[in-house]
Amino acid sequence: xxxxxxxxxxxxxxxxxxxxxxxxxxxxxxxxxxxxxxxxxxxxxxxxxxxxxxxxxxxxxxxxxxxxxxxxxxxxxxxxxxxxxxxxxxxxxxxxxxxxxxxxxxxxxxxxxxxxxxxxxxxxxxxxxxxxxxxxxxxxxxxxxxxxxxxxxxxxxxxxxxxxxxxxxxxxxxxxxxxxxxxxxxxxxxxxxxxxxxxxxxxxxxxxxxxxxxxxxxxxxxxxxxxxxxxxxxxxxxxxxxxxxxxxxxxxxxxxxxxxxxxxxxxxxxxxxxxxxxxxxxxxxxxxxxxxxxxxxxxxxxxxxxxxxxxxxxxxxxxxxxxxxxxxxxxxxxxxxxxxxxxxxxxxxxxxxxxxxxxxxxxxxxxxxxxxxxxxxxxxxxxxxxxxxxxxxxxxxxxxxxxxxxxxxxxxxxxxxxxxxxxxxxxxxxxxxxxxxxxxxxxxxxxxxxxxxxxxxxxxxxxxxxxxxxxxxxxxxxxxxxxxxxxxxxxxxxxxxxxxxxxxxxxxxxxxxxxxxxxxxxxxxxxxxxxxxxxxxxxxxxxxxxxxxxxxxxxxxxxxxxxxxxxxxxxxxxxxxx
Numbered sequence: 001x002x003x004x005x006x007x008x009x010x011x012x013x014x015x016x017x018x019x020x021x022x023x024x025x026x027x028x029x030x031x032x033x034x035x036x037x038x039x040x041x042x043x044x045x046x047x048x049x050x051x052x053x054x055x056x057x058x059x060x061x062x063x064x065x066x067x068x069x070x071x072x073x074x075x076x077x078x079x080x081x082x083x084x085x086x087x088x089x090x091x092x093x094x095x096x097x098x099x100x101x102x103x104x105x106x107x108x109x110x111x112x113x114x115x116x117x118x119x120x121x122x123x124x125x126x127x128x129x130x131x132x133x134x135x136x137x138x139x140x141x142x143x144x145x146x147x148x149x150x151x152x153x154x155x156x157x158x159x160x161x162x163x164x165x166x167x168x169x170x171x172x173x174x175x176x177x178x179x180x181x182x183x184x185x186x187x188x189x190x191x192x193x194x195x196x197x198x199x200x201x202x203x204x205x206x207x208x209x210x211x212x213x214x215x216x217x218x219x220x221x222x223x224x225x226x227x228x229x230x231x232x233x234x235x236x237x238x239x240x241x242x243x244x245x246x247x248x249x250x251x252x253x254x255x256x257x258x259x260x261x262x263x264x265x266x267x268x269x270x271x272x273x274x275x276x277x278x279x280x281x282x283x284x285x286x287x288x289x290x291x292x293x294x295x296x297x298x299x300x301x302x303x304x305x306x307x308x309x310x311x312x313x314x315x316x317x318x319x320x321x322x323x324x325x326x327x328x329x330x331x332x333x334x335x336x337x338x339x340x341x342x343x344x345x346x347x348x349x350x351x352x353x354x355x356x357x358x359x360x361x362x363x364x365x366x367x368x369x370x371x372x373x374x375x376x377x378x379x380x381x382x383x384x385x386x387x388x389x390x391x392x393x394x395x396x397x398x399x400x401x402x403x404x405x406x407x408x409x410x411x412x413x414x415x416x417x418x419x420x421x422x423x424x425x426x427x428x429x430x431x432x433x434x435x436x437x438x439x440x441x442x443x444x445x446x447x448x449x450x451x452x453x454x455x456x457x458x459x460x461x462x463x464x465x466x467x468x469x470x471x472x473x474x475x476x477x478x479x480x481x482x483x484x485x486x487x488x489x490x491x492x493x494x495x496x497x498x499x500x501x502x503x504x505x506x507x508x509x510x511x512x513x514x515x516x517x518x519x520x521x522x523x524x525x526x527x528x529x530x531x532x533x534x535x536x537x538x539x540x541x542x543x544x545x546x547x548x549x550x551x552x553x554x555x556x557x558x559x560x561x562x563x564x565x566x567x568x569x570x571x572x573x574x575x576x577x578x
Contacts, residue, residue, distance in 0.1 A: 002253040002284055003212070005222045008191050010148045011080030011100035013050050015193060015256050016224035021281070022257040023273045024051035024226075025266040026084065028486040028494075031061040031068070038071035040266065045077050047270035051257065053082040053103065055488040062094035069098060082150070084487070085109070086157070092138055096147050101193075103150040106176040107157040110134055119164045127161055132183055139187045148191040149184070150226060153177045155198035155207070156527065168527070170196075170207035174214055181220065193257065195226035199482050200528065201245035202473050204229055205441050208249055224256035225249075231482045231516070231526065234263035234498060238483075239272055239426075240433040240464065241471040247434025248441050250280040251395045261485040263494050263515075269485070272430065279431050283393040292368075294403045308444040310413045311381050314356050316341075317349075317446055318384070318413030322475045324447035325465040326415060329458045338477065340462045344449060349384060361412070362386040365401025369408055377410050385410075386449065388417045395438045402444060413446035421453045428452040429464045433471065440472040476510040482526045483515040490517030491535030492556055500560050501533065505567070508574055513563075514544070530572065533563055545570065 007017035015022050025044045029036045031054045041052045056062040062083055069081055083095030087108045095102045110130050115123070142149050153173045162179075166172035173196050184192055196207035208225060215222060229245040232238040242260045249255050260273045312319035324341040326349060331339050342349040342358070349358040361383045363373065377383060385405070389397035398416055405414070416436055420428050432450045439445045448465045451457065469475040481502065486494040494517055501515060514526025516534045519542075526532045532544030536552060541559035543551040543566055554562050567573050 003222065003225075005224045005256055006190060008148060008193055008224050010051065010082075010193075012078050013080060019256075021250075021255060021277050022050040023048060023270055023277065024053065024082075024257055024259045025049050025269045025273075026053040026055075026259065026261075026485065026487055028266055028490065029488060031055055031057075031488045032064055034064060034067045034071060037068050038075075041068065041072055041081075042075065042077065043265075043267040044270060045072075045079055047267040048274060049079070049267075049270045051080055051082060051101070053084050053259075054099075056083040056085055056088075056091045056095050057489055058088055058091050059094045061488070062091045062098060065095060066098040084152075086489075089134055089138065093141060096138075096141050096145055099147075101148040101150060102142070103152045103195075104135075104138070104180075105152055105154060105157055106180045107154060107159045107162070109180070115160070119161050124161060124165065128179065131179055132186075135180055135183045136187055139184055139189045142191070143187065143189045146191075148193065149189075150193045150195060151177055151180050151184075152195045152197070152226070153207070154230060155196075155200065155203050156230065170203055170210050173198075173203075173207045174211045177211060178214065178218075181223075185220070190221055190223075192223045193226050194223050195228065197228050197230045199229065199231040199526070200473065201229060201241065201248070201437065201471055202441060204245045205248050208254060209252070212254060225254055226257045226259070227255040228259040228261055230261055231484050231514070232261050233481050233483045234495070236429055236463075237467055237471070237481070238262045238264075240429055240467045242272070243276055243430045243433035244437030244441070244468060244471040246276060247280060248438040250277070251434070251438045253284075263483040263485050263498055266485070275427065275430055276434060279427075280434060283396070292400075292404065294399070310411050310446060313358055313382050313384055313413055316351060316354075316356065317358060317415075321446070323440070323445065323469050324415070325462055325469070326447055326449035327458045327461050328451070331459050331462055337459065338462050338466055340458075340465075341447075344386075359383050360386050360415075362388060362417075363401065364388050364390065365397040365404075366391060369404050369410075374408050374410070377412060381412065383412055384446075385412045385414045386417045387414050390418070394418045394435045398435075398439050398445075399442075402439075414444065415447035415449050416445050417449045417451075419451040419453065423452060423454070425452070425454060425460050428454070428460065429467075432464055433468050436465075436468050437472055440469070440474060479506050479508045479510075480512045480529075481515060482512060482529050484517050486517050491538055492517065492541070497533070497560070501563065504560060504564055508567070508572070511567075511572060531563065531567060533559065 005016040008015050027040050029040050044052050080100035082101040083099050084103045085092040086105050153176050158172050162172045162176045166175045198204040227246045229242045232241040260269045262269050310318040326342045326344050327340040328344050387401045466477040512529040514529035514532035518535045534542045536542035540553045542549050
C-alpha cells in the first residue's frame with residue numbers, strides 16, 4: 001500500500017499524494033553551456049521525465065539556469081528544473097530566482113571546513129544556531145517565491161559534525177535531515193521533498209525506512225520521498241543495483257519521485273525508471289486473500305538486524321554460508337562464464353563441483369502451512385525450502401511465507417523461487433532485482449532460483465542472480481565499480497574512463513573500485529571501496545586507497561596506469577589468466 005504523503009507542487013507538476021510517481025534525471029553537461037544544456041534537457045524530457053536537475057556550483061551557474069529555463073520555454077517545454085547545490089548557499093539563494101526547485105545538502109550547506117579537532121557540545125550547538133539562521137533565511141525566500149526545496153542527504157557527504165555525534169550511519173543521515181527539517185517547520189514551510197541516498201543499498205533503504213518512522217513518531221507532515229541509489233554504475237550492474245534499492249522501498253509503498261543514477265547519457269536513465277516504477281506499482285491493488293499477513297511493523301520485528309539464523313545443510317546452504325544461485329540447467333561451459341552453485345532437477349539440488357545432493361521441500365508461500373508440512377520440516381532439518389511465489393506480488397507472498405515459517409519456528413534455509421513470464425532479458429534483470437532485493441535487504445533468504453521464460457535463459461539467470469546478491473552486499477562474485485553518473489561538476493569523461501578502467505581491472509574478483517567525477521560526494525560515497533579514482537582538478541586525478549588520498553594531481557593521461565600500479569603495490573593484483 002502506497003504511503004500517503006503531502007502533495008507538494010514543483011512548478012507545474014505535483015509530487016506526492018496519489019499522483020503518479022514522477023521520474024527525473026540530471027544533466028551531465030556544464031550548466032554554463034546553455035545551448036548544450038537545453039538540448040540535453042530536451043532529450044531527457046522527450047524520454048518522459050517530469051523533472052530535470054542541473055548542478056549549480058556557484059552563483060553564475062545558478063543565474064545561467066534562467067537562460068536554460070528560457071530556452072526550454074521557447075520550445076514549449078514547461079517541466080520544472082532543479083538546481084543542485086553543494087557548499088555554496090549563495091548559489092542556492094540565486095537559484096531560487098531562476099528555477100522551481102532547489103536541492104540543498106545538509107552535509108555542506110553551512111561551511112564547517114575551518115573547524116579543527118573534535119566537536120564539543122558547545123561548538124555543535126553553535127553550528128546548529130548557524131543552520132537555523134542561514135537555512136532559515138533561505139527557507140523564507142523560498143516561501144516568498146513559491147519555490148520547493150529538496151533536503152537531499154547523502155551518506156557520502158555527511159558533515160563531520162554529524163558523523164562524530166551519530167556515526168557514519170543511517171542514524172546520522174536521519175539526524176542531519178531532521179535538523180534542517182525542523183527549520184522548515186519553525187518557518188511554517190511545507191514545500192519539502194526529502195531524499196536519503198547512498199551507494200550502499202543497505203544504508204540507503206535503512207535510512208529511508210528509519211526517517212519514515214521518525215516522521216510518523218515525531219508528528220511531522222508526511223513529506224514526499226525522492227528515491228535513488230547514488231553512484232550505482234552503468235550497464236547491467238547499475239540497473240540491478242538501482243532496482244535492488246529503489247525496488248525494496250517501492251515494495252513498501254515508499255517513494256514519490258525517483259531517479260535511476262547511471263554512468264551513461266541521462267536520457268537512458270528514464271526508461272529504466274519507468275519500467276521499475278510501472279512493474280512495482282501494478283501490484284498496489286493485489287490484495288491477498290489471507291487473515292494472517294503480518295502488518296509492516298510486525299514483519300519488521302521478525303526481520304531483526306543482520307542475517308536471519310537458519311540450519312546449515314551439508315555445509316553448503318544456510319547459516320553462515322554464502323547465498324547460493326540455483327538454475328534448472330547447467331550453463332554451457334565457456335571460459336569466464338559464471339556457473340550456478342546448484343542445479344535443480346525437480347526434487348534435489350546438486351552441487352556440480354562436489355556432486356553432493358540436497359533434498360528440497362517446495363512450498364507455495366500463499367498456502368497455509370498444514371500440520372503435515374510442519375511435521376515433515378521439523379523431522380527433516382537437512383531439507384532446504386524452495387519458497388515459491390507465483391502471483392503478481394512475489395514480495396508480499398515471500399514475506400507472508402517467511403512469517404508463517406517463523407511462527408512455526410521452522411529454521412531450514414530458504415531459497416526464493418519465482419518464474420518471470422513474457423519478459424525480455426532487460427526486464428527480467430530489473431524485475432528480479434527489485435523483488436529479490438527487497439527480501440535480501442530484509443535480512444533473510446539463503447539463495448535464489450529466479451527463472452526467466454526466454455531462450456537460453458540459464459546464463460542470464462546465473463549472471464543476474466549473482467549480480468543481485470552483490471548489489472545486496474551479500475556476495476562478491478566480480479569486480480564492483482562504484483561510479484557516479486556525471487554532472488556539470490565532473491572533471492573528466494566518465495564513460496570513456498569507466499571503459500578503460502574496466503578493461504584493465506574487470507578480472508579482479510571481489511575488488512571494489514570507485515570512479516568519481518569530483519570530490520563533492522566522491523570520497524564519501526566510495527568510502528568502502530578498496531581503491532578510488534577521483535577528479536581532483538581539470539586534467540588531473542587523485543587516487544585513493546580506501547578513505548586515504550595517496551596520490552594527488554596525476555595527469556589524466558597517466559592516471560589509469562597509475563591506478564593499476566597502486567593496486568599492484570598493495571598486492572591486490574591478480575593475473576587475468578588466473
